[in-house]
Amino acid sequence: MTTAWMLSFTWILPLLSAAALMAFPREGNAAARRFALAVNGANLALVAWLSVLFVLDPPRTAAGSAETVLAFVSDYAWFPALNIRYHAGVDAISMSLMFLAAVVVFCGTLASWNIGSRAREFFILLQVLAAGVFGSFISFDLFTFFVFNELTLIPTYLLVGMFGSGRKSYAAMKLNLMLMGGSALILLGILGLYFESGIRSFDILELSRIRFDDGFQLWAFPVLFLGFAVLGNMFPFHIWSPDGHASAPTAVSMFLAGVHMKLGGYGCLRVAMYLLPEGALAWMDVFLVLATAGVAWGAIVAVRQKDLKYMNAYSSVSHCGLVFLGLAALNLVGLRGAVMQMLAHGFITAAVFCIIGMIYSRTHTRMIPEMSGLMARMPFLSVSFIIAGLAALGLPGLAGFAAEVNVFLGGFAAARPLTVVCTSLAVMSIVATAIYVLRATNTILHGPPNASAQGVTDATWLERIPLALLLACIAAMGLFPGPIAHLLDQALLPILANLDR
Amino acid sequence: MLVSFLPDLALLALVFLVLAADLSGEEGSRAYHAAWIGLTGISLLIIGMPFAGSFAGAGSGLYSAAEVSFAGYRTSPGILSWKLIFTLASLGTVLLSRPYFRDRGNFRGTLSKPGAFFALIVLCAFGMFTLVSARDLLVFYLGLELATLPLYALAAFQTRDADSVEAGSKLVLMGGFSSALTLFGLSLLFGVAGSLGFAALADAVRTVPNQPVLWGGVFFILGGLGFKLAMAPFHMWAPDVYQGAPTPVMAFLSVASKAAAVAALALLFFGPLDGLRPVLEGFFAAAAVLSMAVGNLGAMRQRDLRRFVAYSSVAQVGYMLLALLGEPAEAKIALQYNLIVYGVSGFALYFIMGVVGRDGPENLSSLRGLSRRSPGLAALLLLSMFSLAGIPPLAGFLGKFLLFSVAAAEGRYLLVGCAVAMAVVSFYYYMLLVKEAYITESGETAVAAGAPIILGTGRALAVWGLAMLLLLLGVVPMAADWLTARAG
Numbered sequence: 005m006t007t008a009w010m011l012s013f014t015w016i017l018p019l020l021s022a023a024a025l026m027a028f029p030r031e032g033n034a035a036a037r038r039f040a041l042a043v044n045g046a047n048l049a050l051v052a053w054l055s056v057l058f059v060l061d062p063p064r065t066a067a068g069s070a071e072t073v074l075a076f077v078s079d080y081a082w083f084p085a086l087n088i089r090y091h092a093g094v095d096a097i098s099m100s101l102m103f104l105a106a107v108v109v110f111c112g113t114l115a116s117w118n119i120g121s122r123a124r125e126f127f128i129l130l131q132v133l134a135a136g137v138f139g140s141f142i143s144f145d146l147f148t149f150f151v152f153n154e155l156t157l158i159p160t161y162l163l164v165g166m167f168g169s170g171r172k173s174y175a176a177m178k179l180n181l182m183l184m185g186g187s188a189l190i191l192l193g194i195l196g197l198y199f200e201s202g203i204r205s206f207d208i209l210e211l212s213r214i215r216f217d218d219g220f221q222l223w224a225f226p227v228l229f230l231g232f233a234v235l236g237n238m239f240p241f242h243i244w245s246p247d248g249h250a251s252a253p254t255a256v257s258m259f260l261a262g263v264h265m266k267l268g269g270y271g272c273l274r275v276a277m278y279l280l281p282e283g284a285l286a287w288m289d290v291f292l293v294l295a296t297a298g299v300a301w302g303a304i305v306a307v308r309q310k311d312l313k314y315m316n317a318y319s320s321v322s323h324c325g326l327v328f329l330g331l332a333a334l335n336l337v338g339l340r341g342a343v344m345q346m347l348a349h350g351f352i353t354a355a356v357f358c359i360i361g362m363i364y365s366r367t368h369t370r371m372i373p374e375m376s377g378l379m380a381r382m383p384f385l386s387v388s389f390i391i392a393g394l395a396a397l398g399l400p401g402l403a404g405f406a407a408e409v410n411v412f413l414g415g416f417a418a419a420r421p422l423t424v425v426c427t428s429l430a431v432m433s434i435v436a437t438a439i440y441v442l443r444a445t446n447t448i449l450h451g452p453p454n455a456s457a458q459g460v461t462d463a464t465w466l467e468r469i470p471l472a473l474l475l476a477c478i479a480a481m482g483l484f485p486g487p488i489a490h491l492l493d494q495a496l497l498p499i500l501a502n503l504d505r
Numbered sequence: 506m507l508v509s510f511l512p513d514l515a516l517l518a519l520v521f522l523v524l525a526a527d528l529s530g531e532e533g534s535r536a537y538h539a540a541w542i543g544l545t546g547i548s549l550l551i552i553g554m555p556f557a558g559s560f561a562g563a564g565s566g567l568y569s570a571a572e573v574s575f576a577g578y579r580t581s582p583g584i585l586s587w588k589l590i591f592t593l594a595s596l597g598t599v600l601l602s603r604p605y606f607r608d609r610g611n612f613r614g615t616l617s618k619p620g621a622f623f624a625l626i627v628l629c630a631f632g633m634f635t636l637v638s639a640r641d642l643l644v645f646y647l648g649l650e651l652a653t654l655p656l657y658a659l660a661a662f663q664t665r666d667a668d669s670v671e672a673g674s675k676l677v678l679m680g681g682f683s684s685a686l687t688l689f690g691l692s693l694l695f696g697v698a699g700s701l702g703f704a705a706l707a708d709a710v711r712t713v714p715n716q717p718v719l720w721g722g723v724f725f726i727l728g729g730l731g732f733k734l735a736m737a738p739f740h741m742w743a744p745d746v747y748q749g750a751p752t753p754v755m756a757f758l759s760v761a762s763k764a765a766a767v768a769a770l771a772l773l774f775f776g777p778l779d780g781l782r783p784v785l786e787g788f789f790a791a792a793a794v795l796s797m798a799v800g801n802l803g804a805m806r807q808r809d810l811r812r813f814v815a816y817s818s819v820a821q822v823g824y825m826l827l828a829l830l831g832e833p834a835e836a837k838i839a840l841q842y843n844l845i846v847y848g849v850s851g852f853a854l855y856f857i858m859g860v861v862g863r864d865g866p867e868n869l870s871s872l873r874g875l876s877r878r879s880p881g882l883a884a885l886l887l888l889s890m891f892s893l894a895g896i897p898p899l900a901g902f903l904g905k906f907l908l909f910s911v912a913a914a915e916g917r918y919l920l921v922g923c924a925v926a927m928a929v930v931s932f933y934y935y936m937l938l939v940k941e942a943y944i945t946e947s948g949e950t951a952v953a954a955g956a957p958i959i960l961g962t963g964r965a966l967a968v969w970g971l972a973m974l975l976l977l978l979g980v981v982p983m984a985a986d987w988l989t990a991r992a993g
Contacts, residue, residue, distance in 0.1 A: 030880070083982045085989050086910075151897040158891055161936065165944040173944050177936060184896075184932045188925035191906075195913040195921060223918075 007057060008078040010050060012092055014102065015139035015152070017047050018109075022131035025124055033123035037113070040127040044110045044134070051106035058099045059487075065494050070501035072209055072278075074144065075099075082148065087204050091145040096495035097274070097343055098141045100488065101266055104350040105141065107477060108262045109134045111470030112255030115358045118365060119167065119253070126167055129159035130255060133264070140267050146194045146206040146275065153235075153271075154187055156264060160256075168251040179248035182241065186234030190271070193228035196220065197279060211279050212502060218282055225283025228276040229291065236268020237324035238291075239298030246317040254361025257313065261320050262354035266346045269327040273342065273499065277331065281503045284334070289422055292332035296426040298325030303436035307443075312360045312370045315440055316353060319396060322433060323349045323404075329430055330411040333423060334503060338414025339496045340489055345411055347488075348395070348403035348481060355392040355474040359385055362467055363448075366460040372444050377453030382462040386449045388471045393441040395478050398434055403478040406485035408434075509573040509580050512551050512588060513634050519543040520627045527620020537603060540623035544596040544630075551589045552987075577644040577701070578635070582991035583837065587637045587768045590844050594761035595630040597852045599623060600967075601859060602753035612865055616662055616751060625655040626757065633765040637772060641701040642691045645769075649687060652765050653680050653733065656758065660750040672749025679732060679742040687729030693722030706777040714780055723781060726773070727788070734766035736792055736826065737799040740819045744803075747815035752862060755811050756855040759818045760848040767825055767840055775833040782829070789829045790920055796823030797927040805934045810858050810867045813934070814851070817893065820931055821847055824908050824924060831911035838988050839911045843904035846892065846978050850901050853889035853971040857882055860958060875942035879958035881968045883942045888975045890935040895928050900978035903985070 021043040028036050054076065063073035074093030082090045094102065112130070119126050132155065139152030157180055165176035198206055201214045216224070234241040245265070249257045277284045302322030309315035323345065330342030362385055363378065364370050379386040395402035415427030463471065481488060507514075522543060527536040572581040604610035606619045616622065632651025639645035657680060661673025697719045698706040710719065731739035747755045774782055800820025807813040825843060828836040857875075858867045860882060865871045876883035892901035905928065909921050960968065978984055 083985065085982070085985065151902075154897045154902070157896055158887070161939070162887075162943055165940065173940060176944070177933070177940070180936065181929065181933055184929045185926075188929050191909070192918065192922050192925050195910055196918055198910070199913050199916070 007054065007076045008092070010054060011076040011094065011142055012078055014047060014051055014054075014106070014142070015135045017043060017050070018131040018135040018138065022128045022135070025128045025131065028124050030124065033119075033121070036124040036127050037117060037119070040131065041110075041113045043131070044106075044113045047134075047138075048106040048110040051102050054094075055099055055103050058094065058096075059491065062096065062491055062494060065497050067497075068501055070212060070498045070505065072212065072495070072498045074209075082145075086147075088147045088206055089145045090143075090148055091207055091209075092142040092148075093144055094142055096491040097270065100343070100347055100492065101263075101270060101350075102138065102141050104266070104347055105134070105137050105263045107473060108258055108350065108354045111354060111358060111474055112258045114466060114470040115258065115361055116253065116255040117466060122166070126163070126253075129163050130259070132156075133159040133163065133256075133259060137259075137263055137267065141270070144208045146197065146208060146211075148206075149208075149271075149275075150187070150190060150194060153190075153267060156267075157183060157187075160260065160264070163256045164248060164252045167253040167256070169253070170251045171247065172251045175247040175251035179244045182234055182244035186231045186241070186268075189227050189231030189234075190275075193224050193231060193276075196224045196227070200224075208274065208279065212498070214279075215505075216280060216282075221280045221283035222286060225276055225280040226287050226290075228280065229272050229284075229287070232268045232271035232276060233291070233294075233328065234268065235265060236272060236327065237265050237298075237321055238268075238328050239294055239301055239321065239325060242298065242302070242321045242324070245320065246314055249317040249320070249357070250311060250313040254357060254364075257357040257361070258354040261317070261357060262350040265320070265324060266350055269324070269331070269342065269346050272328070272331060273339065278499045278502055281505065284503060288332050288334060291328060292423060292426050295325045295328035295332055296429050298322065299329060299430040300325075300433045300436075303433040303440070307436055307440045309440070310372050312363070312372060312444065312448075313357070315372070315444060316356045316360065319356075319437065319440065320349065320353050322437065323353070323396070326408060326411050326430065329427065330414055332426075333411070333414035333418045335414055335417055336493065336496060336500055337410055337417055339500065340492050341407055341410025341412070341414050343492050343496070344403075344407035344481075344485065344488065348407040348478070351403055351474055351477045351481065352392055352395045355388070355471065355478065356396065358470055358474065359389045359392060362463055363389075367456040369456055372447050375448040375454070375456040376451040377449070377457045378460070379449040380453055381457045381460045384463045384468060384471075388463075388475060389449065390445055391475055392478070393445055395482070397437045397441045400482070401479070402482035404482075406482055406489075410489070510575065510578075512547050512554075512585070512592075513578075513580070513631070513638065515543070515547050515550065516592075516627065516631050516634055519547070520624055520631060523624045523627055524620060527624070533606060533619025533623075536620040536623045537599065537606075540599045540627060541596060544592055544599060544627070548589060548592045548596060551585050551592065554585065574640055577641040578638050579640045580638055584637050586837075586841050586988055586991050587764070588634055590764050590768075590841060590848070591630050591633040591637075591761055593845075594757065594764060594848055595626050597848065598626055598753050598757040598761065601756055601852065601855055602751075604859060604863070605751060605753060610863065611752075611859070612862055612867075613663060613666055613751070617664075618662075622659070622662060625659055629655040629659075629757070630761065633761065633768070636765055637768045639772075640703050642695055642703075642706070643701050645773075646688060646691055649733075649769065650684060652762065653684065656680070656754075656762060659754045659757065660746055662754060663749075663751045666749070668749035669751065670749075672746040675742055675749075676746050679746075683729040683732030683739075685729075686725045686732075690722040690725030690727075690729060693718050693725065697722065703777040707779070710778060710780040714784075719781075723778065723785070730766055730770055730773075731792070734763060734770065734822055735815070735819050736822050737796040737819060740796070740799060740822075743819060744807075744812045744815040747818075748809055748811045750811075752811065752855060752858055752867065755814060756852060759814055760844075760851050763818060763822065764844045764848070767822075767844060770829065771837055771840055774829060775837065779833070786830055789826050790917070793823045793826035793920070794923050796820065796826060797924060798823075801927050801930040801934075804931070807934075808869045810854075810869065810871075813869070814854070817931070817934075818851075820927065821893075823927070824905060827908050827912040827917075827920065827924060830917060830920075831915055835907075835914065836911050838985070839904075839907035841988050842907055842985055845984060846900035846904040849971065849974045849978060850889045850892040850899075853885050853975065854893075856964075856967060856971065857886050857889070860960075860964065869938065869941055872938060872941040873945055878956065879960065881960065881965065882958060885968050885972050886942050887939055888972055890939050892975050892979070894932040894935040896932075898976070898979045900975050903979050907985075
C-alpha cells in the first residue's frame, strides 16, 4: 500500500514543487534551481528505490497469459459517472522508462544551472513537464494517461518558446501543433475503445480482455498508432522534432528527446498493439516500411547537418525508427529490442544533448565546421562526447548495441521477406551513423585548436555529475543487458500473447 | 408550489429593485450593488434548492424531481441547471462591467446610465428564465423576445462610439428578422398541433411526422435560433456586433445569450420535437462541421480581440451542436457543463481584456509582454487559452470531452474526427495570444508597454478565483456530479 502511494508520489512531488516554486520571489533564481535540484534528486532516489523493490520482487506473468500484472497498484474512482479511474501501477516496461525519466530530469536540472533570468519560471515549467511524463508512464487508465500526456503540452510550448534559441517561436508552435495533432488522433481512438468495448471502460487491463470487432480494429489501430507515432518521432511525422529539439534549451532537449518522445513508442506498444492486435497484424507492413524509411532517412540527413543539435535530432529520427522497426517485427525479440532501444536512445541522446549544451556554452557555436581541437582544451567533455557517440553507433559494450542487436535479430527472426529486407536496409544505415558520428568527433575534437577553442575550460564538477551518471547508465545497460531483457520479457509476454491469439 | 418558482420571482423582483436603487443612488453604485448581490443570492438559492434524491423528505412538498408547472410556465431540477448558468453568466457580466462606468476605466470611453444597464442585464436573464421554462409556444416566444430585446439597447450602450451604435442597429435588424422567422415557424407548428402546448405538439410530431407544414415550421425555427446562436451560416452578424458592443455586453452575448439559445434548441429538440431528430441528424452534423470550420478558420486571422472572441464562439457552437446527435440525458449534461467551462474560460479572457483595455485598444498586440507586466494576468491568460483549446487538465478539456463522447457514443467517429481536427486548428490561434503574452517581446512596443500592471485586491482575487476554477472544473468531478444529479 505504501509503495503504491510512493509510485503516485513520483508525479505528485514535481507538481507540488512547481506550486511551491510559484511562491518563490521573482528574483530568487538561485534558490529556485537549488530547490528544483533537491526535489528532482529526491524523486530520482524515490524512483531508484522503487526500481530496486521492483527488481527484487518483479510481478510474475503466468505462462501464455495475456494479463499484464502490475506492481505498486493503486486504483481509485475519479469521475465515477464516466467510469474514469485513477489506476496506477508499473510493469517492467513502465518501471524502466520511469527510471530513465528520473535520471534525465535530474541530469537536466544540473545541466540548466546557468539559466540566468527567469530561472524560477523555467523550473516551474520543467517540473510540470516531468510530472506529466511520470504520470503517463504509471497510468493504466486511458483517460488519465491522456490527461497526463497532454499536461506536457503547456510547459513544452513555453519552455521552447521562452527559453529556446534560434527560430524558437516557430519551432515551439510547430512542435506543439504536431503533438496536438497526434493527441487528437489518440483522443479519437480512445473514445472508440471506450464505446466499442461494450463495457464503457478506459482501463487498459480491462480493455485488453476484450476482443474488438475486426472492422473497428482496422480503422482504430492506425488512428491510435499514428497518434502515438507522431509523438514517437516516426517518419514522416518527425518534422517537428529537429526544429523543436534544436531550438529547445539543453535540459528541455534532453528531456523531450530522451524521455517525452518515448511516450510515443510506449503508447504504440501499450495501447495500440496490446489492445488492437488484429489491427496491428493487418497494418504492420505499412508501419514497417515507414520505420525503415525513418531509420535510413534520419541517418542520411544527419550526415548533411552542420549544426550539432540538428545532427543529433536527425540521429534521433533514425534511432526512433529502430524502435518502430522492433515493434513491427511482432515477436518477442523485436519488442524487447524496441523497449531496450527506447531506454538506450533515451540515455544516449540525453547525454549527447547535454554535452552539446555544455560545448555551446563555452564555444558559443554549435556549427561543426567552426570548431576544432576541443580535445586539448576540454578532455572530459570530449571523451564523454566520444563515448556517447560510439554508443549511438552501436559499439558493443554500450547500451546502443544491446538494443540494436535485439531489434535486428527480431527483424530477421520474423522470417517474412518484407521484414528481412527492411531489417537489412536498416542494418546498413549504421554505416551512415558511423559517418556522421565519427566525422563530427574528428572535426570538432581533433586537429589544431582554432578560435572556438580559445580560452575555453573543461566541465566543472557540477557539470560532470550529470554526464557521469548518464554514461554510467549507458555502460551498465551495455554490459548487463541480460537481466534487463529478462525483466522486460515478463512484461512483453502478455502483449505477445494478445498478438498471437 | 410557489416555492418552486422562487428563483424566477426573485429575478423579476430584482429588475425593479435595480431600477429603484438607481433612482436614489449616486453614480449608479447602488444599482450595481443591488444587481450583483441579487444575482449572487439567486445563484445560491438555485444551488441550495432541495430536490428529490438529495433530501430524505424531499417528496413532502418543498420541491420534487418531477416537473412543477403553472399554466404555460414550468420548472424542474434540469431546468434549474440552465437557470443557474444564466444567472452566473449575468453575475459575471455585472461584475465585469463595473470599471467601464468609472472615469478612465476604459480606453473607448466611460459608459453612462449604469442603472439602466444593470436592469437590462437582469431583465434579459429573466427572459432566458422564461424561455427555458416554457411549456407552450407562446411563452417560448415571449421568453425568446424578452431575452433578445434588451440586447439591442445593450449593444449600442457606448453611445458616442459609432461602432457600438452600428452594432446595436445591426443586432436590431438581424434580431428582428430572426424573431420574425421564429414566430412564423412557431405559428406553423401551432397550425400542425392545433394547440399552443408542447404536449400537443409532441403528439402531433409522433402521429404525423411527415407533414410539409411541420417541416416548414422547424426550418424557420432553426433559422431563427441559428441567428441567435451565431451558428454558421447565420453567424455573419456576430463579428461586427461583438466588435462594436462594449466588452461586457460582448461577454454577455457570447456566454449568457449563447447559453439561452443552446438551451432553447436542446429543450425543443429533446422535448416536443424529439421525434424529428433522427431526420435532422444530418442537418445538425452539417451545421456543426460548418460552424467549427468557419469559426476556427475565421479566428486565425483576427487581430481585434472582440472579433477573435466572436469567431472562437462560433466554433464553440459547432462543438456544442454535436451534442444534439446524442442521448438527451447525456447531451444535456455535456451541453451544460460545456457552457459552464466555456463561460469561465471566456470570462477569464474578458477580464484580461478589461484590464489591458484600460490603456489601449483591445487587440492582440496589447497583450504583448504581459508575462512581464503582470505574471498573474499572463498565467490566467495561459490557463484560459489552453482551456478554450481543450487541453487537459483544464476545464475546457472535460467540456469538449463530454461533447465528443456524446457523439462517439452514437458511433459518429468521423464527425468526432472532424471536431478533434478542428480543435487542433483552434489550438493554433489560441496559442497566438499566449505567444504575445509570453514569447514576443521584440521591438519598442515591449518597452513602451512595459509598465507593470498593478492589480487591486478585488482584481487579484478575481485572477486567483478564475484560475482555480479553470483547474478545479477540469479535475474535480463535483460540478459534473451536481449537473448529473439534476439532469432530466
